[in-house]
Amino acid sequence: MNAEKILLDHGSGGKISHNLTTDIMLPVFDNPILSGLDDGAVFDIEGKRFAFSTDTYTVDPIFFPGGNIGDLAINGTVNDVAMCGATPLYLSMGLIIEEGFLISDLKEIIKEMGSAAQKANVKVVTGDTKVVPKGAADKIFINTSGIGLIPEGIDVAICNARPKDMILLSGSMADHGITVLTKREGMSFDLSIKSDSAPLNHMVSRMFSASTDIHVLRDPTRGGVGTALNEIAEKSKIGIRIFESKIPVKDEVAGACELLGFDPLYLANEGKLLAFVEPDHAEDVLAAIREDEFGKDACIIGEVTSDAPGNVVMETRIGGTRIVDMLIFIPLIFSGGI
Amino acid sequence: MNAEKILLDHGSGGKISHNLTTDIMLPVFDNPILSGLDDGAVFDIEGKRFAFSTDTYTVDPIFFPGGNIGDLAINGTVNDVAMCGATPLYLSMGLIIEEGFLISDLKEIIKEMGSAAQKANVKVVTGDTKVVPKGAADKIFINTSGIGLIPEGIDVAICNARPKDMILLSGSMADHGITVLTKREGMSFDLSIKSDSAPLNHMVSRMFSASTDIHVLRDPTRGGVGTALNEIAEKSKIGIRIFESKIPVKDEVAGACELLGFDPLYLANEGKLLAFVEPDHAEDVLAAIREDEFGKDACIIGEVTSDAPGNVVMETRIGGTRIVDMLIFIPLIFSGGI
Numbered sequence: 001m002n003a004e005k006i007l008l009d010h011g012s013g014g015k016i017s018h019n020l021t022t023d024i025m026l027p028v029f030d031n032p033i034l035s036g037l038d039d040g041a042v043f044d045i046e047g048k049r050f051a052f053s054t055d056t057y058t059v060d061p062i063f064f065p066g067g068n069i070g071d072l073a074i075n076g077t078v079n080d081v082a083m084c085g086a087t088p089l090y091l092s093m094g095l096i097i098e099e100g101f102l103i104s105d106l107k108e109i110i111k112e113m114g115s116a117a118q119k120a121n122v123k124v125v126t127g128d129t130k131v132v133p134k135g136a137a138d139k140i141f142i143n144t145s146g147i148g149l150i151p152e153g154i155d156v157a158i159c160n161a162r163p164k165d166m167i168l169l170s171g172s173m174a175d176h177g178i179t180v181l182t183k184r185e186g187m188s189f190d191l192s193i194k195s196d197s198a199p200l201n202h203m204v205s206r207m208f209s210a211s212t213d214i215h216v217l218r219d220p221t222r223g224g225v226g227t228a229l230n231e232i233a234e235k236s237k238i239g240i241r242i243f244e245s246k247i248p249v250k251d252e253v254a255g256a257c258e259l260l261g262f263d264p265l266y267l268a269n270e271g272k273l274l275a276f277v278e279p280d281h282a283e284d285v286l287a288a289i290r291e292d293e294f295g296k297d298a299c300i301i302g303e304v305t306s307d308a309p310g311n312v313v314m315e316t317r318i319g320g321t322r323i324v325d326m327l328i329f330i331p332l333i334f335s336g337g338i
Numbered sequence: 339m340n341a342e343k344i345l346l347d348h349g350s351g352g353k354i355s356h357n358l359t360t361d362i363m364l365p366v367f368d369n370p371i372l373s374g375l376d377d378g379a380v381f382d383i384e385g386k387r388f389a390f391s392t393d394t395y396t397v398d399p400i401f402f403p404g405g406n407i408g409d410l411a412i413n414g415t416v417n418d419v420a421m422c423g424a425t426p427l428y429l430s431m432g433l434i435i436e437e438g439f440l441i442s443d444l445k446e447i448i449k450e451m452g453s454a455a456q457k458a459n460v461k462v463v464t465g466d467t468k469v470v471p472k473g474a475a476d477k478i479f480i481n482t483s484g485i486g487l488i489p490e491g492i493d494v495a496i497c498n499a500r501p502k503d504m505i506l507l508s509g510s511m512a513d514h515g516i517t518v519l520t521k522r523e524g525m526s527f528d529l530s531i532k533s534d535s536a537p538l539n540h541m542v543s544r545m546f547s548a549s550t551d552i553h554v555l556r557d558p559t560r561g562g563v564g565t566a567l568n569e570i571a572e573k574s575k576i577g578i579r580i581f582e583s584k585i586p587v588k589d590e591v592a593g594a595c596e597l598l599g600f601d602p603l604y605l606a607n608e609g610k611l612l613a614f615v616e617p618d619h620a621e622d623v624l625a626a627i628r629e630d631e632f633g634k635d636a637c638i639i640g641e642v643t644s645d646a647p648g649n650v651v652m653e654t655r656i657g658g659t660r661i662v663d664m665l666i667f668i669p670l671i672f673s674g675g676i
Contacts, residue, residue, distance in 0.1 A: 006439040011469030024445060025465060028452035033428075033463040041463035043428060045487060048384055054430035054483055058468045058475075090371075090381060092392035094481045096434070101344040107362060114366035125371040125379035127363060130396045131349030136476035137396075141468075143432045145392055145483035149383060 012223065015326045018231075039080040039218065042150065042157070049150040051084030053077055056143040062109070064183045066176075066194030069142055070109035072270060074116035074124075075199050076221065077144040082201040083217040083273065085156040085208070086148030088120065093127040094143035099134045109140065120199035122146065153212050160215040161236035163306040166282035168275040170203065170289050171196070171297040172248040173225055177267025178256050187260075193252050196294075198271030203292035210288035213278035220274055223327050226265035228274055229312045230326040240312040242302030242324070265314075266327045276304065350561065353664045356569075377418040377556065380488065380495070387488040389422030391415055394481040400447070402521045404513075404532030407480055408447035410608060412454035412462075413537050414559065415482040420539040421555040421611065423494040423546070424486030426458065431465040432481040437472045447478065458537035460484065491550050498553040499574035501644040504620035506613040508541065508627050509534070509635040510586040511563055515605025516594050525598075531590050534632075536609030541630035548626035551616035558612055561665050564603035566612055567650045568664040578650040580640030580662070603652075604665045614642065 009016040026034065033041045040053030055076050062069040074091065081088040093113065097106065117124050175196040182193065200219065207214060216236070220228035225247070233240045249257075249264050257264045271294050277285045282300060289295035312324040347354040364372065371379045378391030393414050400407040412429065419426040431451065435444065455462050513534040520531065538557065545552060554574070558566035563585070571578045587595075587602050595602045609632050615623045620638060627633035650662040 004441055006435050006437060006441060006444065006469055008437050008469050008471065011435070011467055017467060017469075020467060021465070024441075024448055028448050029431075029455065029462040029465075031461050031463065033461065034465070041428065041430075043463065045388075045427065046386055048386070050383075050485075052428055052430060052485060053464055054432045054481070055466045056432040056434055056468045056481060058434060058470050060474075089383065090379065090390055092379075092390060092483045093367075094392045094394040094432075094483070096394055096396060096479055097344050097349070099344060099346050103342055103344060103362075106344065110362055110366050117367065123369045123371065124367040125369065125381065126391055127359070127367075127372070128393045129349055129355060129358060130394050130479075131344055131346050131355075132396050132476060132479075133346065135473070136398075137479070138470060138474035141434055141470075141475070141479070143392070143394060143481035143483075145430045145432070145481075147388075147390060147485060 012327060039083040042084050051081050051086035051148045051150055052145070053080035053084070054143065054145040055080060056141060058141050059180060060138060061183055062139055064180055064195055066179060067197040068109055068112050069140060070112035071116035072197050073142040073144045074113050074120060075197050075270060077146040078120040078122055079200045079219045081146045081148040082204045083219050084148065084150065085154040085217065086150045087205065088122045088146050088148040088201050090125045091117065091122050091144050091146045093124050095129045096137050096141040097129065097131050098137045098139050099131055101139055116199065120201055154208060156214055156217045158216060158218065158232055159235040161232055161238050161276045161304050162215055163238060163304050164279050165215055165276040165304040166279050166300050167240065167242065167302040167304065168277060168282065168286055168289065169225065169247060169299055169301045170273045170295045172250045172253065173269060173272065174249060174253050174257060174264035174267035176270040177224065178253050178262065182256060193256060196269055196271035198294040200271065200273050200294065203273070203289055203295050206288040206292055207275065207285050210284040211277065211281035213281045214275055214285060216276035218274045220269050220272060222268050224266040224268060225274065226324045227327045229324065232276070233312050234310050237309045239305040239308040240302060241305050241315065242312065243315050244317045246299050246301045248297050248299055265324060350665060377421040380422050389419050389424035389486045389488055390483070391418035391422070392481065392483040393418060394479060396479050397518060398476060399521055400477055402518055402533055404517060405535040406447055406450050407478060408450035409454035410535050411480040411482045412451050412458060413535050413608060415484040416458040416460055417538045417557045419484045419486040420542045421557055422486065422488065423492040423555065424488045425543065426460045426484050426486040426539050429455065429460050429462045429482050429484045431462050433467045434475050434479040435467065435469050436475045436477050437469055439477055454537065458539055492546060494552055494555045496554060496556065496570055497573040499570055499576050499614045499642050500553055501576060501642050502617050503553055503614040503642040504617050504638050505578065505580065505640040505642065506615060506620065506624055506627065507563065507585060507637055507639045508611045508633045510588045510591065511607060511610065512587060512591050512595060512602035512605035514608040515562065516591050516600065520594060531594060534607055534609035536632040538609065538611050538632065541611070541627055541633050544626040544630055545613065545623050548622040549615065549619035551619045552613055552623060554614035556612045558607050558610060560606050562604040562606060563612065564662045565665050567662065570614065571650050572648050575647045577643035577646040578640060579643050580650065580652050582652050582654045584637050584639045586635050586637055603662060
């Protein structure tokens with residue numbers, strides 16, 4: 001690490017936060033489970049395979065079109081556990097609340113956490129609340145951790161992508177990121193722009209009913225689809241080719257991104273998944289995703305190649321190709337949680 | 339809730355934070371596992387019993403005599419899992435770091451987390467780092483969640499205390515609380531005052547080797563021994579009688595408490611446990627605790643009575659008795675994390 005101080009970029013989900021993990025955390029907590037760096041940890045206890053994941057939510061603003069920090073905190077961890085191929089079962093909740101926070105706002109957040117947990121069919125079974133003095137935290141931060149059980153025969157991991165795999169995206173890109181960014185800046189766009197915050201575990205179980213030949217699952221949250229694909233390309237040592245024309249982006253989201261100079265490839269999603277699937281089974285899995293209420297706009301957006309391992313290449317709409325790099329620096333407007 | 343805003347008292351671990359949980363959280367996350375309100379949740383998956391716990395550490399100052407926020411975050415969750423009678427196995431770690439935080443301080447904290455995990459023989463297997471803008475958090479907050487497996491034949495719970503149980507405390511009281519409070523206020527006392535931050539899981543497994551007739555285990559952290567005993571009395575519907583003369587408090591800690599006007603019964607401990615044990619087995623369990631490196635000063639401090647359920651009574655050194663109530667309001671000096 002060259003920088004002496006922690007920068008906002010260290011929490012971006014991009015290359016610099018990746019470095020923080022590999023340079024500072026991994027050498028200390030040296031174990032093969034952590035070093036996989038999947039969305040969650042996978043391990044065996046008494047012959048059963050479990051997934052375990054944690055995420056802290058510092059989103060600003062805490063209320064936004066389509067949800068609030070509460071449902072985000074439930075869905076995010078449900079999804080991270082589901083991306084390990086597990087059925088999420090139990091969640092913990094750790095709150096940090098700033099002194100003076102409105103109890104009515106807390107109730108609204110807890111209410112959304114409750115209904116999100118119910119929709120995802122998981123139970124919040126343990127919790128902790130800390131209150132810090134005014135000014136020592138920004139309103140409220142929520143950590144959730146989750147445990148799930150991985151059914152026999154399921155084996156997904158970020159390092160499992162194989163040449164010829166088809167790459168599926170379960171719906172339109174960048175909805176959550178653009179919603180939070182525009183709301184934070186007080187910009188008012190098309191009213192139809194809202195967060196895609198949603199649980200993906202029921203979708204995942206539909207997918208596995210269609211085929212167990214799914215090699216990688218990943219929810220492209222912080223850092224967006226662009227960063228997630230780069231991580232998969234690097235860890236699986238494969239090349240990725242995607243087609244710009246096939247990646248769904250809502251018109252109003254594309255418009256806002258263009259106006260503000262954002263690339264939707266790097267904006268956060270909170271209710272979408274990427275799946276790398278054996279080519280023969282891709283259509284079946286796609287059909288299964290589309291049956292789910294949150295997967296109606298799913299598409300095959302690309303494929304795995306054996307050339308240029310570690311690289312993500314996009315065929316653009318105008319027929320050229322460009323390298324999709326990992327997000328390196330975050331624009332200033334991203335500061336604060338997404 | 340009468341107050342419209344969150345107060346520091348809501349995070350004290352005392353009566354008001356208890357109310358926040360029972361009034362706002364429990365009605366929403368209505369399930370029998372959560373409503374137990376033990377240090378962690380206990381549930382079955384495929385015929386095995388697991389414990390799952392979460393805690394967020396907001397201690398101020400982050401470095402103090404005897405440890406830092408890092409080892410505290412590991413030991414605290416290891417202990418919460420162990421208090422469910424479980425063998426802690428895997429931990430998650432969620433960091434919230436303030437922009438501008440020194441990387442050298444982060445490294446020091448992570449290093450202590452690593453060695454605490456090693457001492458406790460647990461693995462940190464999944465993590466998350468968020469960076470928030472300068473001023474949006476106070477330096478660093480750490481959440482840890484942990485999973486453990488409960489061996490067959492073990493059944494401890496906060497509601498399991500029975501009349502005639504002997505009450506054991508594994509060592510001296512209030513070390514952590516007084517250390518953090520005096521350090522925060524810049525007071526300089528006896529150099530030997532330091533936090534008792536320590537893992538208790540090895541002690542717990544020694545105890546179960548001596549006897550499985552242990553009914554309740556609890557680590558008296560925030561709110562101290564006084565609050566923990568009140569929670570047990572309430573949940574188990576039993577009375578508790580303790581003897582002031584038998585409760586170990588180090589001379590220098592007692593001195594600092596007297597000078598500053600604190601009651602050590604309500605100050606936090608981070609490496610002590612309370613055990614409620616079948617009377618015939620109490621001496622064996624006490625001997626087992628004393629064999630552990632963190633239990634050398636363990637004592638039997640009281641007993642369970644069948645009169646006055648829900649009440650904790652202390653026989654004072656001068657021969658009187660007083661009611662030990664649950665901590666209601668926290669003194670101003672407590673503001674910020676312990």
